[in-house]
Amino acid sequence: MAAGLVAVLGAFLLVDAGVRGSWDVVLRALGPIVLLVWVLWVLTYRPHIRIDDAAVTVVNPLRRTVVPWSAVADVRLRWQIVVETISGRRVQCWGGPSLPRPKPAKRGERAVLRQPDEMTVLLDRWSERRDAAGGDVVRGWDRPALVAGAVALALLVVSLLAVTLGS
Incomplete structure (x- = not known):
C-alpha cells in the first residue's frame, strides 16, 4: 500500500512538473523517485x-x-x-x-x-x-528485481548528473 501511494504521488508530481514545463525538475527528481519506489517495491510488494x-x-x-x-x-x-x-x-x-x-x-x-x-x-x-x-x-538472485534496480540506479545517476551540470 505504501509503495503504491509513493508511486502515485511521485508520478503525479513528475507529471505536474512536466505539464508546467519544468523539465529540469523532472530530470532531477526522476531518479530519486524511481529509486525510492523500487526499494519499496522490493521490500513490500515483490516478496x-x-x-x-x-x-x-x-x-x-x-x-x-x-x-x-x-x-x-x-x-x-x-x-x-x-x-x-x-x-x-x-x-x-x-x-x-x-x-x-x-x-x-x-x-x-x-x-x-x-x-x-x-x-x-x-x-x-x-x-x-x-x-x-x-x-x-x-538459490539465486531475483533477476527481475535486479534489472529494475539497475534501471533505477541509472536514472539516479542521470538525475545526479543533471543536478551537477545544471549548477
Missing part, C-alpha cells in the same frame, strides 16, 4: 511464495529459492513462514502470511491462534507431494 506441483518457490528481496517438495523437511509458521530443508537450511518467507492475532476467547477459555489459509494450502500441498521425485534446492 511472495509460489506453490506448484514440483516445488515451493520463495522470492525474498533480491533472492529467489526453489525448494522441491522432496527436499522439504518441515514447514512452520513463526513470525513468518519458515521452510526447513532436509539439509538443515531454513528459508524464511518474507512474502507469506504472518502470525494472526488470537481469536478472542470466551471467559474461561484459552485464546486460539487460527492458522492462515495460505499456511493450510502450503501444508496440504507438501503432504500430497512430499514423496514426488525432485531435485536440489536452487
